[in-house]
Amino acid sequence: MTNVVNEDYDVVIVGSGGGGGMAAYRLTSLGVKVCLVEQGPNQDPGEIPMFQRNDEAxxxxxxxxDKNWGYFDNGVCGTxxxxxxxxxxxxxxxxxxxAQVVGGRTNHYARHSPRMGPYDFIxxxxxxxxxxxxxxxxxxxxxxxxxxxxVGISGVNTGMYNHPGTPDDILQPPIAPRAYELLMMAAARKVGVPAFQRHNAILTRNLGDRMACFYATPCMRGCSIGAAFSSSTSLIPLANKTGKLTIVTRAKVCTVETGKDGKAIGVMFVDTQTGVEGRIKARAIVLAASACASAQIxxxxGKNGSKDGLANSSGQVGRNLTDTPAVRVTGKFASLENRPRYDEFGANMDHIYMPWxxxxxxxxxxxDFPRGYHIEVGQGFRDAPELNAMQQYSDRNGLAFGPGLRDEIRRHWGSFVYxxxxxxxxxxxxxxCALDADLKNKWGYPVLRFSFEWSDYEYNQIAHMQETFSTIIERAGGEVVSGLGAPKDVMSKPGGMVHEVGTTRMGxxxxxxxxxxxxxxxxxxxxxVMDGGVLPTNPHKNPTLHIMxxxxxxxxxxxxxxxxxEI
Amino acid sequence: MVELAIGFMPERRIKLSRRRMIQLAVAMSAMSACSPSTETETAKDGIAPWPHDLHVPTVKHPGYGTFPDYFEIGETGPWPKILSEQHKRQLEKFADLILPATESAPAPSVIGIADFFDDWTSAPYPWMTDTRKTVHQGFIWMDKQADLMFGKNWLELSEAQASEVLILMRDASRDEGPLSRPAWMYKNLRELIIGAYYTTEEGEQDLGHIHAQPITGDYPGPTGEALNHIRDLIISLDLDWDNLPIGSPPYENYASYAFTADEPK
Structure with a gap:
């Protein structure tokens, strides 16, 4: 990358994920000259390790x-x-x-893409x-x-209130449910919980240069053929075609610089390889670095080191931080032991869900809780075996060894559903989140300190999930083996669902x-600001689609x- | 020192005479017995002391980083391999007892469990560092325990004798008592052996796991026997089969399942 970007741009966008990638696509297609700045490296979509086996790593x-979610996980990222x-x-x-790579978090997300409905806005x-x-x-x-x-969306429209559908000419056909998904759909419907094939940002038909899914490689590794949507394979190539886009990588934007009139004149960044500072000027700035990273910028x-920062006359920058409260309840199904094998991989992500x-x-x-939730369904023998996930199958009868252990593992393989x-x-x-008083990053800039508490709204909601999930699992003939207990002990950690939003909310x-x-x-x-920071609330309907x-x-x-x- | 002493050993066990193996094993346990910390504690109630203070090699490697080369991992992997041949043989014996070969599935030693542990115990991350300590201290303990029980070291034990040592470790408390460390060793090595085994092609075959291959056209979902099985199950549970979406659309029965579409009152 270059340290000094001399050219003047109409817009500089900070961050290349869902928000930044969509902004780059839309702005360039409207003739705007854009410089997209990404702190991570570029990854050639052709060099994604789609087919490598886990035992090759x-x-x-x-x-x-180094790689929190596995060696082949797509993206340069981690906590x-x-x-x-x-x-x-x-x-x-x-x-x-x-996520520090071109495409940001869209390289690695569940592709679940429900729309928000009328209620979610009010x-x-x-x-x-x-x-x-x-x-x-x-x-x-x-x-x-x-x-x-x-983006390209496959699935079915539920027809339910507050779960708006996608027009027929846009929606691609849904993906066939797996065996355990059929069982959970039937059980949920029987106890009064709706269940449908879900909207996934996964192509089941070709779209432009992108190909339909071939149902064989994990979406979380990235998708060279563009079947699983990501900003890097599906938006940035379109923006590039306009000839209006420049991408600067390995440049970490530290501040937005302002002129005497208070308007933004550009961004200051450090080259993450050399530590050398650089500047990019533009008529307008778009922050899309992720909710908390944009708040940090x-x-x-702040002028002269003001602790209040820029664009913060409301004092709301960094406030209203939310994440998705989550819990997993796992069922063991004797009726699924030794069940007939077939290719259960599918599009790798869930094919069904249960809307609120x-x-x-x-x-x-x-x-006793005000907001909704949805239910996702997983496991079976969908994914190939993973080293640290085999105890479920091997430890049912204590820590046995020797002849018989193989049969035991084979019997339980695929008999759990969560x-x-x-x-x-x-x-x-x-x-x-706010700036920490002392801690600095490698280049001497302050970093964030997080404060976070779930409230009874979330705890009560988690308790309701536990009860509902137990009912569904038991109606399907299963036995709940984990996920119960006090909500505060078993629910997700703050930030754990990677759905931080609200820190620069709009209104x-x-x-x-x-x-x-x-x-x-x-x-x-x-x-x-065009990332999750602007979302005034954080509906359970995964944020990426709304950000885009x-x-x-x-x-x-x-x-x-x-x-x-005007600018 | 241990690595130097056995550096000339051939790669595979089949090339190593039993006599030579025993000579080396005896020489090595003599060497480790020189460590003063292991000399001071003595066996109580027939249980060998765990060599808590035994020196374990440290690994100084930065790790593979946040953006490794996915395609050029190299035959030797990102970090230098430091597991001794002695430890490899000891681990192979351990692993082959956990998951013995069957007529249709090979033993762990045959499909490279030693190479797996060589990679694992040479890595710089926390879990692997713990395992490295477990292996280095644990096989000293296992040799001593084997000696107490049978007057032989671990590699010399018969299958039945070795199983007795594993049963001792398996059934001990992991929380307290003189066998708490051996019990952890058993649990952790067993978990790694099973995890490493079933992530190979041979392991997947033994599970009957069908590794997905690219297809053209729509994903079919369960077919044949698998579809019959789930249908029979759903019907036997008195759940509704007829309104489920089977396979690819169009779903003729779809209209029969509807959840309220009206705005709530």
């Missing part, structure tokens, strides 16, 4: 401090980055997963626990359509929000203002 490819530490308050075990009216979104579903619908047309950009069904009960005050709950957290005052009131309804910061006219739909929409606003000379 060191340590059977299991996760290590532990020696050059870039972070702090947590005492008793807070916040895991901040950072939670302020429904329960008063957080502000409404500054847009409605009807306003967002065209942008969901446009986003999904580019704003807080670090409790809106009416919540409206009537019948539930249900994963994915809920919605209500933002609270105790969950936020209509500048006193309590950082960005206006188009993601433009209230304080700095030509500075936008907002980036699509807000990029149009930015392009228009550039064209009209």
């Amino acid at each position: 060191p340590l059977r490819a299991i996760g290590t401090p 532990w980055l020696p050059d870039q530490p972070y702090a947590s308050d005492e008793g807070v075990d916040f895991t901040w997963y950072r 939670q302020g009216d429904l329960d008063g626990l957080s502000p409404n979104w500054p847009v409605t579903y009807d306003e967002m619908k065209p942008y969901y359509d446009a986003t999904e047309a580019v 704003l807080l670090t950009s 069904w409790g809106y009416e009960a919540q409206k009537k005050g019948l539930m 249900l994963d709950g994915r809920g919605e957290m209500v933002a609270n005052d105790k969950s936020y 209509t009131d500048p006193d309590i929000t950082v960005c206006n309804p188009f993601g433009q910061t209230w304080d700095v006219d030509n500075l936008y 739909a907002l980036a699509y929409r807000n990029s149009e606003n930015l392009a228009q203002r550039l064209k009209q000379g």
